Amino acid sequence: MKLIECVPNFSEGRRQEVVQEIVGAATAVSGIKLLDQSSDASHNRSVVTFVGTPEAVKQAAFNAAEKAAELIDMEKHSGEHPRIGATDVIPLIPISGVSMEECIALARELGEEIGEKLEIPVYLYEDAALSAERKNLAVVRRGEYEGLKEEIGEPERKPDFGPARLHPNAGATAVSARPPLIAYNINLDTADLKIARKIAGSIRGSSGGYPSIKALGVLIEETGTAQVTINVCNYHHVSLARIFETVKSEAGRHGVGISSSEIVGLLPMEALLDAAAFYLRLHDFHPGQVLEKKLAET
Amino acid sequence: MKLIECVPNFSEGRRQEVVQEIVGAATAVSGIKLLDQSSDASHNRSVVTFVGTPEAVKQAAFNAAEKAAELIDMEKHSGEHPRIGATDVIPLIPISGVSMEECIALARELGEEIGEKLEIPVYLYEDAALSAERKNLAVVRRGEYEGLKEEIGEPERKPDFGPARLHPNAGATAVSARPPLIAYNINLDTADLKIARKIAGSIRGSSGGYPSIKALGVLIEETGTAQVTINVCNYHHVSLARIFETVKSEAGRHGVGISSSEIVGLLPMEALLDAAAFYLRLHDFHPGQVLEKKLAET
Numbered sequence: 001m002k003l004i005e006c007v008p009n010f011s012e013g014r015r016q017e018v019v020q021e022i023v024g025a026a027t028a029v030s031g032i033k034l035l036d037q038s039s040d041a042s043h044n045r046s047v048v049t050f051v052g053t054p055e056a057v058k059q060a061a062f063n064a065a066e067k068a069a070e071l072i073d074m075e076k077h078s079g080e081h082p083r084i085g086a087t088d089v090i091p092l093i094p095i096s097g098v099s100m101e102e103c104i105a106l107a108r109e110l111g112e113e114i115g116e117k118l119e120i121p122v123y124l125y126e127d128a129a130l131s132a133e134r135k136n137l138a139v140v141r142r143g144e145y146e147g148l149k150e151e152i153g154e155p156e157r158k159p160d161f162g163p164a165r166l167h168p169n170a171g172a173t174a175v176s177a178r179p180p181l182i183a184y185n186i187n188l189d190t191a192d193l194k195i196a197r198k199i200a201g202s203i204r205g206s207s208g209g210y211p212s213i214k215a216l217g218v219l220i221e222e223t224g225t226a227q228v229t230i231n232v233c234n235y236h237h238v239s240l241a242r243i244f245e246t247v248k249s250e251a252g253r254h255g256v257g258i259s260s261s262e263i264v265g266l267l268p269m270e271a272l273l274d275a276a277a278f279y280l281r282l283h284d285f286h287p288g289q290v291l292e293k294k295l296a297e298t
Numbered sequence: 299m300k301l302i303e304c305v306p307n308f309s310e311g312r313r314q315e316v317v318q319e320i321v322g323a324a325t326a327v328s329g330i331k332l333l334d335q336s337s338d339a340s341h342n343r344s345v346v347t348f349v350g351t352p353e354a355v356k357q358a359a360f361n362a363a364e365k366a367a368e369l370i371d372m373e374k375h376s377g378e379h380p381r382i383g384a385t386d387v388i389p390l391i392p393i394s395g396v397s398m399e400e401c402i403a404l405a406r407e408l409g410e411e412i413g414e415k416l417e418i419p420v421y422l423y424e425d426a427a428l429s430a431e432r433k434n435l436a437v438v439r440r441g442e443y444e445g446l447k448e449e450i451g452e453p454e455r456k457p458d459f460g461p462a463r464l465h466p467n468a469g470a471t472a473v474s475a476r477p478p479l480i481a482y483n484i485n486l487d488t489a490d491l492k493i494a495r496k497i498a499g500s501i502r503g504s505s506g507g508y509p510s511i512k513a514l515g516v517l518i519e520e521t522g523t524a525q526v527t528i529n530v531c532n533y534h535h536v537s538l539a540r541i542f543e544t545v546k547s548e549a550g551r552h553g554v555g556i557s558s559s560e561i562v563g564l565l566p567m568e569a570l571l572d573a574a575a576f577y578l579r580l581h582d583f584h585p586g587q588v589l590e591k592k593l594a595e596t
Contacts, residue, residue: 003590003593005589033593035592051589051593095589095590096589096590180589187581240574240578241577241578244577244578258579259579260579260580260581261578261579261580261581262580262581262582262583263580263583263587265587266587266588266589266592267587267588267589268588268589268590269567269588269589269590269591272570272571272574272575272588273570273574275573275574275577275578276538276570276571276573276574276577277570278577279539279542279573279574279576279577280538280539280542280559280573281542281556281557281558281559282558282559282560282561283485283558283559283560284560285560285561289334289561289563289564289565290564290565290566290567290570291333291478291564291565291566291567292566292567292590292591293567293590294333294334294564295333295349296590
């Protein structure tokens with residue numbers, strides 16, 4: 001079964017009745033399952049997670065954006081988090097049976113529909129971006145709602161879809177496709193925070209490690225454990241097994257070992273199947289050999 | 299919905315048109331879903347997996363056995379894998395809404411029907427066996443087709459159903475009920491069959507290893523690879539990771555390594571999650587963290 005996850009962020013984190021109406025507009029679409037929602041009052045922002053088939057997800061995201069445009073007025077919005085519109089960002093994430101290419105195509109269709117039918121300017125970012133520069137969400141959101149209002153007429157700020165002026169109350173929306181993110185922590189058998197920090201530095205992209213890895217060294221006070229806390233932004237580029245082995249090797253250099261690791265929240269089955277396949281040296285394995293996956297597909 | 303999985307093994311892995319006719323005889327039964335089929339030329343054997351309601355599965359298995367008896371001649375069969383008949387084994391596996399007791403009753407009904415209508419001697423084994431000794435498939439298949447042909451008249455080899463003589467071309471068939479089985483092969487970086495045989499002997503229950511493991515050493519002619527071919531009869535008792543590590547350790551003793559391993563056919567997701575958790579030393583992991591599993595439950 002083709003499954004896509006969608007994690008839209010809305011510029012409303014205080015009026016729960018408004019958030020519920022927006023979430024309701026998405027979940028009213030047949031086949032959509034709500035996985036999570038959380039609101040932050042100081043950010044004045046809500047993050048919603050739902051999944052479904054590509055068509056259902058596109059419809060649900062559109063309906064939610066339409067409802068947000070009806071209920072949120074960006075002229076009156078304030079909050080700490082950067083934002084350009086009522087429906088600020090809509091990332092689409094391929095979960096199963098869907099390629100990144102299909103997800104990118106869907107993001108562009110959704111963006112075009114929001115641009116034309118709702119008359120909201122739309123910017124594509126991350127893997128769905130049409131230019132290298134716009135891959136970076138920070139570039140798209142530069143100046144936020146207020147700044148974009150001034151600059152949207154300039155050629156370099158021209159939206160990918162929709163009018164070259166902000167929607168009078170809903171502002172603009174950024175739509176993307178990206179791989180699932182995995183929150184993964186590795187616990188060392190030491191309380192030495194410096195070692196965890198060195199290891200984090202050796203694997204993260206920002207200091208010369210894997211480009212799709214973000215990592216920090218932290219000390220877990222309760223257990224006195226130094227931990228490498230990791231965001232895996234693209235597990236197709238760097239597998240959990242490779243991260244584990246790199247950390248193990250770097251830890252060994254400091255004379256320490258790995259006591260355990262942990263997955264925070266959810267992850268796609270494939271990320272763990274990849275780890276099993278790596279260590280068991282599986283040859284010619286494909287996920288369709290998993291009984292539950294096979295039964296779900298037939 | 300009551301669902302039983304059936305994984306018959308047929309003594310034909312080279313003539314694909316024959317395999318297709320046999321599979322077609324099973325899947326022609328209404329409500330049967332074909333999940334997998336794989337043929338191995340050097341074993342000269344095909345493994346077919348289908349699911350359905352108990353009645354549909356019984357009919358489909360009978361039809362396939364009838365077709366195999368029509369198309370396969372055991373007098374001309376050769377292959378590396380032990381076998382006693384055209385339809386060598388028919389295991390029935392409870393998947394959902396069906397108890398092991400119901401599955402055992404169905405296996406006995408199916409065995410009786412094959413014995414009486416097709417005049418093929420049938421042996422019940424594993425959980426469906428009528429004696430403790432015959433729980434073990436190796437006891438039922440002792441001497442293979444050629445040996446059984448000589449001994450079938452002896453009281454201890456008397457079949458549970460059907461005539462006390464082999465079917466002239468289809469030989470005999472073994473029918474069982476059992477928990478899901480994983481067919482797992484480990485390839486060594488040597489062509490020395492003796493080493494594969496020694497390793498197989500060290501892990502299998504019949505020679506003092508893990509009671510729920512069956513294993514043989516074989517030589518894969520095409521690649522010149524010695525292989526430990528394994529049936530994991532209860533992966534809750536012995537995990538794939540433990541098997542892999544035991545084989546690796548035993549192989550090391552002979553100065554050889556593991557080049558790859560392979561899963562033949564389907565396996566429950568949990569068996570691979572267990573392997574990932576073992577190697578990544580996952581702490582506090584539960585299968586509900588797998589997005590696809592979470593989705594199936596919500």
